[in-house]
Amino acid sequence: MIYQGKQKIWSDYQKDIPDDHWYYARSCIRQNFFPASEKYFLEIARKVLGKDICDNEHHTTCGGIAYHSDTIPQETAMTIVARQFALMSECGYENLVVSCITSFGNYNETIETWREFPELEAKIRENLWKACRREFKVPKYVAHASDLIFKFRHEIAAKSVNRLVNRETGEPLRVVEHIGCHYSKMFPHKGFGGAEYPCVLSGMVESWGGQVIDYPERRHCCGYGFRQYHVKANRGYCVANTHKKFESMEPFHPDMIITNCPGCPYFLDRWQYVISEQTGKTYGQGGYGIPVLTYEELAGLMLGYDPWDLGLQTHQVAVEPLLDKIGVKYDPAAKYLGLNKEDLLRPELPTNMKCH
Amino acid sequence: MKPAVAIIGGGIAGMEAARQLLLLGYTPIMIEKSDHLGGHVGEWHCLFPDMSPAADLVENLKNGIKGATVFLETGIAFINRIRDTYNVMLDNGISIPCQAVLFATGYELFDAAKKEEYGYGIYNHVVTNRDLELWFGGREDARFPAKPSTIGFVHCVGSRDIKAGNMQCSKVCCMTAIKQAIEMKEKFPKAEIYCFYMDLRLFGKKYEDFYIKAQRDHGIHFIRGRVSEVGENYDGTLQIKAEDTLNGKPLKLNLDLLVLMAGMVCGKDNAKLTAGLRMGLDTDGFLRSRDNIYGVTDSNRRGVFFAGACTGTKTIPETISEARAAVLGIHNYLMK
Amino acid sequence: MDFGFVLNPSSTVDLGKVDTTLYDRLARRCPDVKTCMACGSCSATCSAAQYSGMSVRKVLLGLQRGNDVSAMLSNCMLCGKCTMVCPRGINTRNLILTLCRIHDGEGSK
Numbered sequence: 001m002i003y004q005g006k007q008k009i010w011s012d013y014q015k016d017i018p019d020d021h022w023y024y025a026r027s028c029i030r031q032n033f034f035p036a037s038e039k040y041f042l043e044i045a046r047k048v049l050g051k052d053i054c055d056n057e058h059h060t061t062c063g064g065i066a067y068h069s070d071t072i073p074q075e076t077a078m079t080i081v082a083r084q085f086a087l088m089s090e091c092g093y094e095n096l097v098v099s100c101i102t103s104f105g106n107y108n109e110t111i112e113t114w115r116e117f118p119e120l121e122a123k124i125r126e127n128l129w130k131a132c133r134r135e136f137k138v139p140k141y142v143a144h145a146s147d148l149i150f151k152f153r154h155e156i157a158a159k160s161v162n163r164l165v166n167r168e169t170g171e172p173l174r175v176v177e178h179i180g181c182h183y184s185k186m187f188p189h190k191g192f193g194g195a196e197y198p199c200v201l202s203g204m205v206e207s208w209g210g211q212v213i214d215y216p217e218r219r220h221c222c223g224y225g226f227r228q229y230h231v232k233a234n235r236g237y238c239v240a241n242t243h244k245k246f247e248s249m250e251p252f253h254p255d256m257i258i259t260n261c262p263g264c265p266y267f268l269d270r271w272q273y274v275i276s277e278q279t280g281k282t283y284g285q286g287g288y289g290i291p292v293l294t295y296e297e298l299a300g301l302m303l304g305y306d307p308w309d310l311g312l313q314t315h316q317v318a319v320e321p322l323l324d325k326i327g328v329k330y331d332p333a334a335k336y337l338g339l340n341k342e343d344l345l346r347p348e349l350p351t352n353m354k355c356h
Numbered sequence: 357m358k359p360a361v362a363i364i365g366g367g368i369a370g371m372e373a374a375r376q377l378l379l380l381g382y383t384p385i386m387i388e389k390s391d392h393l394g395g396h397v398g399e400w401h402c403l404f405p406d407m408s409p410a411a412d413l414v415e416n417l418k419n420g421i422k423g424a425t426v427f428l429e430t431g432i433a434f435i436n437r438i439r440d441t442y443n444v445m446l447d448n449g450i451s452i453p454c455q456a457v458l459f460a461t462g463y464e465l466f467d468a469a470k471k472e473e474y475g476y477g478i479y480n481h482v483v484t485n486r487d488l489e490l491w492f493g494g495r496e497d498a499r500f501p502a503k504p505s506t507i508g509f510v511h512c513v514g515s516r517d518i519k520a521g522n523m524q525c526s527k528v529c530c531m532t533a534i535k536q537a538i539e540m541k542e543k544f545p546k547a548e549i550y551c552f553y554m555d556l557r558l559f560g561k562k563y564e565d566f567y568i569k570a571q572r573d574h575g576i577h578f579i580r581g582r583v584s585e586v587g588e589n590y591d592g593t594l595q596i597k598a599e600d601t602l603n604g605k606p607l608k609l610n611l612d613l614l615v616l617m618a619g620m621v622c623g624k625d626n627a628k629l630t631a632g633l634r635m636g637l638d639t640d641g642f643l644r645s646r647d648n649i650y651g652v653t654d655s656n657r658r659g660v661f662f663a664g665a666c667t668g669t670k671t672i673p674e675t676i677s678e679a680r681a682a683v684l685g686i687h688n689y690l691m692k
Numbered sequence: 693m694d695f696g697f698v699l700n701p702s703s704t705v706d707l708g709k710v711d712t713t714l715y716d717r718l719a720r721r722c723p724d725v726k727t728c729m730a731c732g733s734c735s736a737t738c739s740a741a742q743y744s745g746m747s748v749r750k751v752l753l754g755l756q757r758g759n760d761v762s763a764m765l766s767n768c769m770l771c772g773k774c775t776m777v778c779p780r781g782i783n784t785r786n787l788i789l790t791l792c793r794i795h796d797g798e799g800s801k
Contacts, residue, residue: 001588005469005478196472216587216595235696243699251590274697506708550707556729568780571727575719577756580730600705602730603757609707 001214006197013184013194017143017151023054023093024145025084025107027100028061030262030294036311037296038099041145044299048159049152054091059084064102064182068226074113075124081110082128085136096139097148101261104144105182108190111138142190144183146260146295150192150200153207161304164210166255167327172211173255176290177201178245178268180261181221195219201258204295208302217248223271224263242271246283246290253285256322257292268292273316276353287354289317301328308334313344318355332356358383359455359690362444364432364629367395368417368672369664370460372679375420380687385425385452387432387444393418395462401492403672404535405562410489413672436632442659456659456686459643460679461629463620463665466514466522474510474616475586481594481611482586484513484618485529488536504547504612507540508596509533510583511553515619524640526619527669530557533617534570541574550577550609552598560671581607586614620669633657642668653682661685705757714794715755721790724782728752734774734784740767748774748784751791762795 022045026038045051063080066072084107088096098104114121121138128134149156164173179198184191193199196219202212223241228234245268259265272289276282284290292315293301300310307328312319313335323330335356336344349355358381363370366388374384392398393414400410431447435457444452468476468484476482483491483499491497511533515526530553537549551570556578558567570576581598589595593610600607622641623629630636630643635655638644643666646654653662663682664675719726728749735747744767754761765788774784 002478002480005475008469008477009472194472196475197478214588216589218587219585232696236698236700239697240700240702244702248587275699278697278699567729568727571729572723575726578729600707600757602753603705603759605757606704607707608704 006199009197010193010199013189013192013199015143015147015190015192017147018095018141019051021052021093022095022097022143022148023056023088023091023139025059025062025088025096025098025100025103026055027103027262028065029266030099033262033266034294034297034311035314036300036309037294040300040305040310041099041149041296043305044156044296044303045148048303049155051148053097054088054093056087056091059087062100062103062106064100064106065226065230067106068102069230070227075127077106078110078113078120078124079127079131081107082124082136083132083134085139086128086134088139089135089137094137094140096142097145098142099145099262101144101180101182102263104142105186107139107142108187111142112187114138144191144200144260146183146200146204147192149295149299150203153204156204156299156302157207157209160208160302162302162326162328164205164208164302164326166325168325172209173322173325174213174253175205175210176213176215176218176249176252176254176257177205178218178222178257178259178261178264180259180264183260201260201295204298205258208298213249213252213254215249215252217245220245220248222259222261222264222267224267229263229267238267239271239274242267243275246272246275249290250283254290255325256298257290258295258298259292260295265292265294269316273350273353277351280352282353284317284321286321287352288321289353291315291317291319291322293319293322301326306330308337316355317353320356360385360453361456361458361686362387362435362442362452362454363458363460364444365395365460365462365664365666366390366393366426366428367460367462367664368397368413369462369666369675369679370395370458371414371417371421372676373458373460373663373683374424375417376680376683377686378421378423380683382686382690383425384421385427385444385454386421387427387430387446387452389429389431391429393426393428396465396486397672399486399490399493401489402535402539404531405560405566407535432629434632435629437657437659440659455690456661457633458661458663458682458686459629459655459666460663461623461626461643461666463642463669464623466520466526466618466621468513468616468618470520471513471517471616473585474513474583474614475588476616479586479588479594479614480592482614482616484616485532485536486618488540488615492539499613501612504540504544506593506609506611507537507544507547507549507613507615508583508594508609508611509537509549509551509615509617511551511556511617512582513616513618514621515617516554522619522621522640524619524669525557526617526621527557527559528671529617529619530555531560531563531566533615534558534563534566534576536615537576538566538570538574541570541576547612548577549574550579550611552579552581552583552596554580554582579607583614620665623666626666633660635660638667640668642666653678653685659689661689707757710756710758712756712758714791715752717794718755718787718791722783722787724780725752725787727780728782729780731779733777733779737773737777739771739773740769748787751788755791765792765795 063077067077184195188195228238269292377384433445663679740746746767
């Protein structure tokens with residue numbers, strides 16, 4: 001691997017991101033999958049970085065899943081998007097920061113389509129007015145939430161209490177970065193680092209002390225797709241795609257995986273269990289899986305937030321081996337205690353994959 | 357004083373034209389932007405179909421132009437027409453008045469790093485056809501493994517690729533890949549060698565013989581399908597993906613070395629060079645011939661001529677022939 | 693309850709892992725087979741092709757890609773039409789016979 005070669009490509013795919021004043025578009029599924037990620041994005045952005053971010057309870061799904069599953073036409077998806085833009089305009093913001101990768105792709109696709117076909121934008125404006133009497137301005141800037149964390153990664157590193165370094169050996173942790181497909185495969189110039197060698201997550205990993213792994217199936221989709229997972233008959237190849245990635249990364253012995261998409265961490269995490277049940281194989285050390293974290297969870301860990309507040313107990317793969325390597329202090333007894341200290345009960349244990 | 361002819365470019369087209377002009381008694385003045393003559397051919401090791409050393413060709417051409425005025429490391433500021441003559445202004449401030457101008461500016465090799473998915477400049481064992489020729493010629497290059505057991509060649513890198521900005525077939529790369537594959541097989545007889553092609557375009561004299569020889573005598577594998585992605589394995593070898601289109605299935609393969617057949621693309625200075633003459637470029641970015649059948653070496657300006665790959669992808673024999681044809685055109689023009 | 697959680701098999705051919713013993717044996721005895729350029733003339737003219745799926749081209753490719761071609765071979769009527777049309781002059785009739793002999797175990801000696 002020639003690192004300078006990657007740096008050259010990264011320099012070709014940079015974007016200027018406004019410093020402050022963002023309207024936050026949440027994901028429809030992340031709050032169920034990884035419940036604390038969005039909360040800690042806001043916490044870090046506001047409290048640690050001191051940014052002004054508007055979180056609006058009126059916004060809905062962007063329609064991306066339905067659009068990509070072919071259950072709604074693009075025109076409907078665009079009208080939903082137009083409503084989000086209208087909410088943002090009403091709140092007085094111009095910069096949109098998006099939690100979900102598919103929403104990010106969806107917003108960009110909508111804006112680019114309107115740029116090519118202004119008559120379509122006019123039609124959607126009419127649709128929106130007819131549907132809910134709202135009007136909108138197209139955002140001046142659309143960023144993914146991971147773009148913001150990438151932009152301020154060094155500030156986060158400076159305020160961190162933990163590093164992506166093995167406490168025992170002093171060696172950097174080996175981290176697989178997995179980028180959601182809709183981050184830059186649709187519009188390579190809208191993603192930090194482009195589509196082939198994105199640097200949005202690898203930049204965080206390096207800045208926080210870890211070592212990035214570039215394995216042969218790095219660019220491969222996590223397998224979620226929408227028509228794959230959501231249709232039972234297709235689910236087998238959803239799992240098979242994930243399996244292909246794990247087989248490819250296995251020789252590199254990753255300590256963890258970092259992701260920036262709603263679906264990827266879910267499937268990379270849950271399918272390790274499914275694969276272990278079917279094949280008996282696990283990919284982490286000592287019979288464990290490889291912990292899969294969202295970038296907000298990882299940023300939270302670096303900054304010293306409690307892992308159970310970050311929601312790491314909702315992961316299928318046990319995160320304790322990673323916490324031990326980094327040296328994060330945690331209370332094992334508190335893992336399954338809710339916010340009100342009420343016992344949440346323990347999940348059933350897998351047959352083959354070791355969990356705490 | 358014999359009429360002067362400015363030749364822009366010191367590759368094989370420019371040198372052969374200068375040689376012929378000298379023989380006819382004209383005064384060729386050659387302007388070359390690099391510090392040496394010979395152009396791309398000067399970097400090549402062996403030439404198909406006779407496997408003759410490229411250095412011999414360049415050396416012969418150099419010997420043939422003794423007596424010609426040559427400016428090395430010199431660029432063109434502008435060219436303009438003054439009545440029936442031309443004024444070529446060099447970037448060193450020297451002005452060259454001449455009766456005719458010959459463009460022999462050739463082509464540029466496609467920058468293989470632009471096809472990001474192949475990882476040229478990123479993965480340790482990805483090289484280009486040019487790197488391979490320089491290595492054959494003795495250049496040290498750490499990207500070449502000592503004893504490769506599997507080697508892949510990717511045809512059409514940056515050629516026939518609208519997204520890379522090049523519609524044209526680079527024409528010589530299929531044959532070059534086969535030549536280089538055979539040379540590698542001769543160096544490493546135990547290696548398995550794979551050529552990934554979209555079409556095999558082997559149009560020239562003896563090219564098909566090379567293809568059959570590569571198949572039958574050297575057991576080189578030809579796979580119809582374009583490599584879509586390259587990654588690096590834990591042991592530093594490469595994993596490539598392609599569709600084996602004849603088999604109708606995706607294919608993956610581990611390789612110790614991958615050679616990218618970077619294609620010929622138009623010179624990036626073409627527009628600037630011709631601006632003062634208002635000649636316009638062809639749709640492919642190459643210089644525009646008066647006629648692509650009957651006037652390839654003529655421009656649409658009196659007294660301005662073309663030779664070689666400045667008007668499109670060319671083989672060496674085509675380039676040499678065009679240099680001679682252009683000189684005949686210049687001679688006829690100056691005799692008027 | 694069945695949620696459809698299975699691992700679908702991959703159709704990808706890992707070329708480095710394909711067992712080409714049969715092809716190599718054939719190529720040693722009929723070196724001309726290596727010059728096939730997949731033009732398909734043999735299959736186009738084959739008497740058995742349109743009724744049985746027989747294709748000399750697919751046999752040669754299949755042997756190099758790990759596809760099972762034995763069923764296809766049994767459909768050849770040995771008429772020799774493919775030999776007449778091959779532009780590379782491959783003796784396809786001899787190729788099939790040799791392959792059948794290899795398949796029958798003779799070639800392993």
